[in-house]
Amino acid sequence: MPKKTPDHGFILDRHDRAILRIVQRDNKIPQRSIAEQVNLSAAAVQRRIAALEAAGIIAANVAIVDPNAVSATITAIVEVHLKDERAATVDGAKALFRETAEVQQCFYVTGGISFILIIIAADMRSYEGLTRRLFAENELVESFRTLVALDRVKTDTAIVVP
Template sequence: MPNTFDEIDTGILTLLQQNGHLTHKDIGEKLNKSPSTIQERVRRLQKEGYIKGYVAIIDHHKVGLGLICFTHIKIKDHLHENLSRFAEEIVKFGEVQECFKVSGEFDFILRIAAPDLASYDDFLANVISKIVPLGNMYSTFVLQEVKTGGTLPIGMPKKQMV
């Protein structure tokens, strides 16, 4: 982290992770700083890329997306252009909540939301499998969400991170 990142920035990011609706005044009261100081720092944190954006965490069941699946994808032939094309294309689909390029046996892990198993199967067959030639693929279905929408442990001493 750059030298300009300090405890106030840590406090701002921690509070915004817990509640993205907090006003600059609310944050300032919690950190004993003026709203204008908080506003200036939030703008800087956004400009420097610490804050990438703001989202609402939606209950997927309530919007008809009852199936969450982690899909492990291995790209056939490991050609650079296939890996790059897959990464460029996969982010265009709303069903894909998250995509990670990973090391190990597979190349990508996707978090996919779908209404049901039939919709998920259709998405695999008619979308994912047509982006680039695939090698292996396997799916792990979520039975219960124990923790989601986690916050980053900003400023936590390393000995506490287990």
């Protein structure tokens, strides 16, 4: 499903910002409860949430699954160095990383590294196979370095809404 481009002309007021802070913590909280917390009617909260979704400010409503509960025991942070930074090379890498389910997050970055990836894998054998496909056998990739997470200390997905 393609991401909706946010409407940058949408003006967030204090009520919208308060609603965003609440639904980022728990998007299943009843709208009447949100309404009480932000001093609006439930109908007004419903309209605002619908407008935030339509504007692309609320990009998705998802469930965050505990990786351990589904035996995804390896969390790897991977630095990827591309062979070059030409548009075709970067775009090809972005497309590959975007379509790979194990790549949970992908950042195109500056500072001598092309990409930082957060990858979840069931075990080291599956991670090794993934690294062969994504990096070792990929002519776009110059090199990569893996850091294996020992503990997922904080994996908050919420954006700080001022």
